[in-house]
Amino acid sequence: MKKSIIIIAIASLSIACGNKKENKDGSQSIELTGSVSIDGSGTVFPVSEAVAEEFLKVEPRVKVTVGESGTGGGFKKFGAGITDISDASREIKGKEIDLCKENGIEYVQLTVALDGITVVVSKENTWATTMTTEELKQLWEPNSKITKWNQIRKEWPNEEIHLYGPNTSHGTYDFFTEVIMGESGASRTDYNAVSDYNVAVQGIEKDKNALGYFGLSYYEENKDKLGVVAIDNGNGPILPSIETVANNSYAPLSRSLFIFVSKKSAQRPEVKKFVEFYLDNAPELSKEVGYVPMPKSGYDAQKEAFKNAISGQ
Known part of the structure; x- marks a missing residue:
């Protein structure tokens, strides 16, 4: 009986260690799993796609899907709770806000580029x-x-x-x-x-x-x-x-380009880290795909807004 317990314990330890990754500074952290779903604006798509590609180099076990059904199409999915993040090249409309309210979707709006x-x-x-x-x-x-x-x-x-x-x-x-x-x-x-x-x-x-x-x-x-x-x-x-x-x-x-993030989805560690990664890398990646990055102060404000939104402030 004791032998069986030891074997199970060793197996559990092996699985846990297998989920760890070594960071650039030599430290170790738990490797994320799960998924992040994004849809919406065809205009914002190149930025989100570029961010997703870079994020997967850091977190290869997270599945990130990026669609481009248009801002309106994206808000329909987002308001129905189908996606975690909605790309948008305009402000959200009243009827789209109502759809989110009907389905209990609370969100934070973040500017990612111009x-x-x-x-x-x-x-x-x-x-x-x-x-x-x-x-x-x-x-x-x-x-x-x-x-x-x-x-x-x-x-x-x-x-x-x-x-x-x-x-x-x-x-x-x-x-x-x-x-x-x-x-x-x-x-x-x-x-x-x-x-x-x-x-x-x-x-x-x-x-x-x-x-x-x-x-x-x-x-x-x-x-x-x-x-x-x-x-x-x-x-x-x-x-x-x-x-x-x-x-x-x-x-x-x-104009400004946005992502809308579900507050509920952002409680999942993979979504939270993806959005943080997005805001950290948007200045460089938005420029690479032909858009205009905001000044550093603009991204700092978005990071603070996201932090406050997911902490309930």
Whole structure:
């Protein structure tokens, strides 16, 4: 009997030791297991994906899944308690807040990077190098009668414009329509509405008369294939870049990018550590994938907000 107890004890000790890992400083800590589920904004996806890849190098036994069903689609899953974290390229809406309340989902909203919505054209387009925000409004407003380039400016070609943009589930759609039209969701509907921005890239690249919009990182990834339109908000045309987004001269198309974290999920050690890792590494990784990091003070404030949220303060 004593022999059996000793064997069981040794086996238990072996399992426990197998779950330990050696840190860079030589100390040991328990290796995390479990899972972290993320879904939402296609714009925030590259940042979350990059963070997940780096996190798995540190915690290889944690399963991290990152989806991109759009900000609206992500909030539906988050509000139903399906995901731990929701990526968002806009603020949460009233109906989404209500869904969270109905299902007892308490959350903390954290800013992880800054972005600029980029208006792009084909590289063969040599005329639309600049546009005003008023011209964008006339082009994209509900029931717009503009179908040809020369209806925007007389000197532009008498050719039909082919428009690409995010579908209504994307936060980029909500943000663009709000700042350009003055009302979220106010947009013409006769355009190529995409769920995957890579589809828009491919369509615009091959079509001299195409124009579309999406996040800065997708332009940065494809700048060898696409032309970019400088936007004039009354102070002269400004091109989107890390610098112009950071100093807010690329107004009004600059914005914040968020993750929403379930407070309940954050009580699990793997989710807590993932979010802490996210905020520690977002400055470097957001820049790597084409976004604009906040100043250090901004990330310090997010870390404090997360700490307070999960401690119940």
